[in-house]
Amino acid sequence: MNRYNETMSEEKWTVLYAVSVSCVYFGSVVGGVGTNFMLTYVSRKRLMQLSHVINITGVIVIALVAGTTWSYEALIIGRIIGGVSLGIAYNLPSLMMSEMSAKCKQNFWQGVVGAAVAFGILIGSIFSHPKVLGSLSLWTVLVSLAVIPSLIYLISSHWIPNTPFYVLRTYGKDEALEVLKKLRKGTLADIKEELSSMTEETSGKRKVLIKEMCTTKKYRNMLIGVIFLYLNLNLVGIDNILLYSDKIFIEAGISPDKATFATIGVFAMQMLASLVGSKLVDRFGGFKVHVASNILIIFAHVTYTVSQVATPAAPNAMPYVAIFAVGVFLIAWSGGTNLATFAILGEITSEPTRSTAYGYSAGILWSVAWVASFIPPYLKIHLGSYALTIWLGFATVFLIYVIIFIPKLKRQRQQEVILYSKESQNNEVKSLTVES
Template sequence: MDGAAGPEADTLVERGAGGGGRARRGNWSGSLILASLTGALGSSFLYGYNLSVVNAPAGYIKKFYNETWERRYGFSMDEGTLTLLWSVTVSIFAIGGLVGAIIVTPIVKFFGRKCTLVLNNVFAVAAALLMSLSLLAGSFEMLILGRIIMGVDAGISLSALPMYLSEISPKEIRGSLGQVTAIFICIGVFTGQVLGLPEIFGQESRWPFLFGAIIVPSLIQAVILPFLPESPRYLLLEKHNRSKAEKAFQRFLGKDDVSHEIEEVLAESRVQRNTKMVSIVQLLRTRAVRWQIVTVVVTMGCYQLCGLNAIWYYTNSIFSESGIDRETIPYVTLSTGAVETLAAVFSGLVIERLGRRPLLIGGFGLMVVFFGVLTVSLTLQGL
């Protein structure tokens, strides 16, 4: 898959301040940028998009469920059954994500990081077809099945993409490149909210197009990514192909001499082979890493249980209960995605200057304040 244009063509040109325009090799090669953006578009972007896409058409989809039920059984669905069915539709995406995260390890080991991302688009396209054609087929089961398949796609891609990006990028910019995943998740959430506006697909006759749109970024990734190299680390350590690994490094790093990078990967591999593996129980019993484990568990637990997913899934319902005008709600919802996207971009710009810890403390602190205000507001609104 190596193009005729060598690494020279991929190197970004940085101009000096003195006006001489002297070109020098930079860390951000064209292939590296293209791989990052394409990988994130068909992976983390779709994950964010599917978090928010069910929010705007919720009322229309519930109506579709009720009409389908009535057509089949001759009576309307009771409110409890409808709520349960809709809750399953929303939450089963996470179940699919768990399945994808569990099965991804042997897949990336066998197919490679890039090929896993490419093949994973089969799940996305299949899910998009099922969900977008569910109204036409009169089957809400197709929508639910599509949601779980889309969850499998998300679980695989969110594991394979960071692995691919970390293995193709230079060590000094690996942290910055890692922010691409988070930023594209936010962009995906915001895009789902934009397309859900009444002027676009947020209408009763158009909501299937919201799910059909998933095909577009999937096809873009499936078309572009095969022309980019596989992870050099995978080629070197799993396939034992030093020649292809060197060519991949040359494309991504934009330089001819990659002997240092090759030796660095080999040295890291030797260290890993000599490292004694321990079980989870042994890890939990090791006092030396206890605070690290506590930090990881608390941080990830707070992120998953902070209520952010509820905001994404049920924003319109929350604003409706708050008394906001129905016609205004889609545009107020849009502001949540915009603020989140701005926050992700801002944190990516300042993370190396401020550090991870202050941003985590600040972010969780603000969540405590605003979720407290939200809870009090919702509690007192009926008084």
């Protein structure tokens, strides 16, 4: 209205709102796909540093440019830039944990990555409350806070080593051994044994590119598995909840002044669930936790839909049922699906395939997330009380896929490890024979 001296139509506002919310995922597509290519030229550590520099750039565009000019174009551009950082930084920590952590503790550390995501969501929901920094006069300060974790990482990354696999491939065994000494508490013999296992996995194994991955059956099945696991993170409706949580609660019958408190409450439960979930993943493994979480997500969608359909009959009770359903969903996703997914990814991929599989799958994830984050307002308009049933359908499909195919991919990965070991032993025997 300030620019054109006329009131924006409801239809145009809906489109602009959906674009502003979802455009971050356009940048995430670029970042997700670009990760695979950039890892050819820079280390994991350097790429993570770059993602934080990009994040700071996006914050500057939003807080300074959009904040001073009130330009929604600058806001959208800034969110796209931030999305590039998100696309890089979302899956890169999981890749790094797969290559830095000991196999016996890999599930735990992947869980820590997921818990960090939940913590960020909780902090964001608290600071974005209208009585904190979520007001029209303070929103630029709120956005600027995103610079703090990036600065902390950029400073502390000086003491973070590159992943042992990267060092082994780039600089050799001696340098990789020094990195492992920094990361492990075991005896020197244990560390050397792990280095030997890493050498067997990478020896003579070049990076598997996308063409080979699509044309070789075992790699193709693995790639499909990674894609399905990534899509399972998004197509169960998480963006519908995270990006539109206040709106969901208001539509469920909760007053606007209490909706944000309800959001903070369920996000706090989500954070606690992620802390407990990391222990569960470490104890029971990613597969069991993933299956249980998807079952809970299906239950949550059914419960929420029932609460919406039954609201006219019980208008006082159903809003609380809706809060319960959203809480169950976030607990299941954050304490289960989000943690277990990254644990399973580490179990079904190998070092030569990991960056390619993660990179292209992330590109697909963010492309789908872009659409999935754009359509919730229209789902509500056209489906009404049944707006979440589309995510219910996807959750059911993913549950079936995980139960049937993930165990097969895990067995395939275990067989590859055995094969690598046998090939290495045969090569050693041949070498000794030639020397004799």
